[in-house]
Amino acid sequence: MSASTPPRPVRADAERNVTRILEAAKVVLADDPTASLERIADEAGLARATVHRRFACRKALLDALFAQLNEQYLHALDEAKVETAPPLVALHRVTELVIGIKFSHRLAVDVVSRVHNGHSFLGDEVVERAELLFSRLHAAGAITAASPSWCLRLYLAVLDAVHQLPAGAPELGEGDDAAARTRLQVSTVLGALGGRGPQ
CATH class of the missing domain: 1.10.10 (Arc Repressor Mutant, subunit A)
Structure with a gap:
């Protein structure tokens, strides 16, 4: 050829x-x-x-699963306009989308998370753009925590806990499950990072 x-x-x-x-x-x-x-x-x-x-080989297959999941996260970051939307709005929207990914792609998330411990299961571009959002939140005075890397680690830890809550858990309160999880995630993360919840 x-x-x-x-x-x-x-x-x-x-x-x-x-x-x-x-x-x-x-x-x-x-x-x-x-x-x-x-x-x-x-x-x-x-x-x-x-x-x-x-x-x-097995690694090639795992890499394909990793790439597939990261494409979903990149799409969520694009849709939430994390670089340009008001940072609190972007945080709420990306959280809503990521919670949707965690439920609709539960098996892929579980597999990739087990293979890649910690937040290293996220691709470099996903990490960079997520950390930019936390930098923007800090610059806007929405949070007091200044380290984007720490903010992302805390966000992911809370996300895992929120994701594991059974439907109807008292922490979720009333209303639509996905919306309740999004509210709980955002308010918990902002509170932990020295910020204020959505107005």
Whole structure:
């Protein structure tokens, strides 16, 4: 193939196989983070050679799950306009979206979180943009904590606790579950960082 020949597009069935493999990986690895590619192939209902053709090793598969989840977080940061929206508005909106991701992609979040301990499961761009939001909150006087890295670590710790609350927990109060979790997350984080809640 010459240098000017464009690469062949991935066939539709190959794309479907990748989707099946990633979905199977979420199920299997949520149960057993050390599971082999062979076990994931069995869960996907595909030949082991098919899985190995798409993902040469376990790390390649985990990297694909990591990238998929980080794309969701980047989309949330884009939609919340963390660089330009009023910082308290952006914090509320990104929290609302991230809580949605944690519930709609629960298995992926669990798998990636187990494999990457701490907030290192977030890609560099996600961390950089999230920390920028906390810098903006500090500059606007909405929080007194000055270290964006510390703010993000605290945010993620609270997010995990809020996510683990059972539906109807007294901490959530009344109303829509997602909205209640968002309110609890934002008010707890702002309070812990020396800030004020949404007005």
